Amino acid sequence: MCETQKLLLSWRGPQSNQHYFVGCLTRQDGKNDKRYTFSYNQTIVKEAEKEGFRPLIGLSDLNKEYTNDKLFSIFERRLPNKNRHVFQQFMKDHQLNDADEAAWEYLKETKGKTATDKLSFLKPVYKHNDTLSYSGEIAGWSYTKGQNEKLQVNQPVKLIIDETNPKDRKAVEVIDQVHGHVRVGYIQKPFNQLFFKLLEAGYDLEGHITSIDPSDSRPTLGIDVALQNQIIDFQALSYFIDVTD
Structure with a gap:
């Protein structure tokens, strides 16, 4: 094997x-x-x-x-x-x-x-049985760090589709609900395509801050998703998904 x-x-x-x-x-x-x-x-x-x-x-x-x-x-x-x-x-x-x-x-x-x-x-997105796991830097931090000074490790964050983004119709925002519902940044490309599909299918997605870089305070995001019965086509996204079923 x-x-x-x-x-x-x-x-x-x-x-x-x-x-x-x-x-x-x-x-x-x-x-x-x-x-x-x-x-x-x-x-x-x-x-x-x-x-x-x-x-x-x-x-x-x-x-x-x-x-x-x-x-x-x-x-x-x-x-x-x-x-x-x-x-x-x-x-x-x-x-x-x-x-x-x-x-x-x-x-x-x-x-x-x-x-x-x-x-x-x-690292890719890891898929094991019916669970997806992701860890990655939050994109767009240089534009939002001034409004996210209270962000902390282990803090929960929410994912939503940015429907008004003129540059990317599949942009997925990372939102700090604890401190005023402000934007922390975005899921970095191309991983946003996966989470866009999940949000579009009705998933309520949350993650948490796993680390904060001491040099520039850039946060890293961790997400674990339990897959449900909705059919999600992962084939087109398979190049960044590591399946360990």
């Missing part, structure tokens, strides 16, 4: 500051081996190219699905040397004995960010 895990490769546009989920990296653990796969999301790449995105070195063919038995070198370079203290401490803190497993978890937890580009790895 094989277990497949997924991470989304995001490129942040320099003008819009928007996340473009340009590709998907998967890791498949077999009984005796591992296989890594990378492919581009061509629709999103076309949008990102308008802001200057270019294919990655060594992964230049937008139409190809790349496979390797090791983590691709362009992503491997985003990790500290496995003999360095910071990596060894990460393995210890997360109780990991396998260096390959630790490398994957390191990308997941640190987002694999560097100071030299605008790439990062983000």
Whole structure:
């Protein structure tokens, strides 16, 4: 039996500051081996190219699905040397004995960010049986942080469709009901498409603030949704959903 895990490769546009989920990296653990796969999301790449995105070195063919038995070198370079203290401490803190497993978890937890580009790895939405789980930064924070100084970790927030948004008809607002029903920000793209579908189907969606970045106070949002009997077509959104049923 094989277990497949997924991470989304995001490129942040320099003008819009928007996340473009340009590709998907998967890791498949077999009984005796591992296989890594990378492919581009061509629709999103076309949008990102308008802001200057270019294919990655060594992964230049937008139409190809790349496979390797090791983590691709362009992503491997985003990790500290496995003999360095910071990596060894990460393995210890997360109780990991396998260096390959630790490398994957390191990308997941640190987002694999560097100071030299605008790439990062983000977690997908996880679907397990009839539950969806999501964790991600709240978009639009730079515009709303002045009115959200009282926001706190573990505080509940509500999701609603922003029906008046002129730029995105599927925009989903995150609302602080505790402190004056003010806008905290938005569900970042493309995850908004999923929560828009759920809200449109009649779901009453709430989440909570899981963390607040000490450097710029940007909040991270956590959402858990128990799926009901309504039929939601996840097929078109499958590239950012990791199914573990």
